[in-house]
Amino acid sequence: MATVPPGIRLLVSFDRDQWYRAFTFILTFLLYTSFHLSRKPISIVKSELHKNCSSVIELATIASSSGDSGSHLPSLPSFHTDMDCSWKPFDKRNYKQLLGAMDYSFLCAYAVGMYLSGIIGERLPIRLYLTVGMLTSGLFTCLFGLGYVYNIHSLGFYIFVQVANGLVQTTGWPSLVTCIGNWFGKGRRGLIMGLWNSHTSVGNILGSLIAGYWVSSNWGLSFIVPGLIIAAMGVVCFLFLIEHPNDLKSMYARNSCQGKSFPTKSWNGINGQTEVYLQYKDSKTQSYDTELLLPRDSVCVPMQPMVVVKRESEPSAISFMGALRIPGVIEFSLCLLFAKLVSYTFLFWLPLYITKAAHLDAKKAADLSTLFDVGGIVGGILAGVISDKLGKRATTCAVMLLLAAPTLYGFSMISEFGLGPTIGMLLVCGGLVNGPYALITTAVSADLGTHKSLKGNARALSTVTAIIDGTGSVGAAVGPLLAGLLATGGWNQVFYMLMTADFLALLLLLRLVSKELCSAKAHPISAVELKEH
Secondary structure, three states, X not given: OOOOOHHHHHHHOOOHHHHHHHHHHHHHHHHHHHHHHHHOHHHHHHXXXXXXXXXXXXHHHHHHHOOOOHHHOOXXXXXXXOOOOEOOOOOOOOHHHXXXXXXXXXXXXXXXXXXXXXXHHHOOOHHHHHHHHHHHHHHHHHHHHHHHHOOOOXXXXXXXXXXXXXXXXXXXXXXXXXXXXXXXXXXXXXXXXXXXOOHHHHHHHHHHHHHHHHOOOOOOHHHHHHHHHHHHHHHHHHHHOOOOHHHHHHHHHHHHOOOOOEEOOOOEOHHHOEEEEEEEOOOOOOOOOOEEEEEOOEEOOOOOOEEEEOOOOOOOOOOHHHHHOOOOHHHHHHHHHHHHHHHHHHHHHHHHHHHHHHOOOHHHHHHHHHHHHHHHHHHHHHHHHHHHHHOOHHXXXXXXXXXXXXXXXXXXXXXXOOHHHHHHHHHHHHHHHHHHHHHHHHHHHHHHHOOHHHOOOOOHHHHHHHHHHHHXXXXXXXXXXXXXXXXXXXXXXHHHHHHHHHHHHHHHOHHHHHHHHHOOOOOOHHHOOOXXX
8 A cells, every 4th residue: 555645644634723724824814915915006106107207308398499390399298108208197396295195195094994993893794894895995996097097187086096995995904913813822923923914015015016017008007906906805805714713613513413403501691692602522622612603592412522601791892992001002002103104104105216216217116126025024024033932022123123223324325326235225124114013013913902901802802903003004194295295305304204213113112121121031012011100
């Protein structure tokens, strides 16, 4: 008899729960990748919306001064030709402010909507809530691209689309962090969340490559294709997303019933309803405690032994103020405000900066900007691994923020010395800028959302995540806007603003860092005894 191939032996070594965890990890990773993939095109298309018109003006000046008749003058180029100069209304001298206003419209709506999204998401089925958000986000992303197809030059149209898209995209982060938090416990959370959070950089890279492919020929497709992708992933979400492992256990328990129903002692559950709970006695593991199988006064008996127990009460959704009282939420939220300010300024302005500083065309600048996100992937994973090893989330973030500020200054200087040094600094900056941002929005949010003061109320995770990321999104809205205003006086002012933001983020963590360093035993922030003053 032939031996079983080693690959098959590896596959069957994983139990059903491990396979579903891996499936949920991959699915949620791809879902949020599509969110960032649809956000990236605007930064790529900026250099196409406003081109360098000097060559066109020079050509027109030469032609007019030559004394040729009007019939020999070159006709004004169409907006759909390669001779196009700029896309109205972004052809004016204040184009940086107009482009910054579009960024601000999206991010401000995103910040406001995030606070509401977490509260709403706790009270609705995650799968349906997320599906609706992804479908509508795909619609508004496509609408922006249709502005090219239908030759729309109204600033109000583009700002409306950005605001609407910013609101519906808030459905993604709280829902997916809650889902991944339900499936993965606190063990090695930093590593798992660091790997998972690389979807941000992967989405930015794919969005840059997709948008860059069409940016010079038909920038409308730079939005339409990503819009169709996120809408398609919304359908996938509806078909396959499992919100909680208990949902899966309930399904298997029902399927294992053989059509028999047995009377059982009943009691009044929540809101006066009768509820029956089963606790499984599995010889391999007892990782799950209790779950609701059937309402009313009958229950199917699974094939495996069981004990009937009663759950005291269903945990209620936490209030906004209750979430703010969790130790560490305010400090990390304000820190993320400045950390995300830096990250999103790079997200929305880096391709344009490379175009101007390195004198590259839009496609090459888009491709080169992906290196910042490659560095971000490595930085997020390293931050998670180090914080797991040391058990000090705040200290890990503080060290990376401390190193990021001088690195940003070095990038502003070295970008003028050629392609090689620029590539190296892009990778380093990406790691140091996105490392703290990734750690706070994932592992730290999950730690605080399952803080022991909540007494096991996992439903608070969505609200806590939304508060932290919503506060960070305020910085994400302000950063690109300030960049657009400051860039008129030179790019150096933009980098000074970014370095100041990193320094303020570091200051906000000093109390938590002090607590961690003084603790006798290293452990993640969720287990740190932070006394409220």
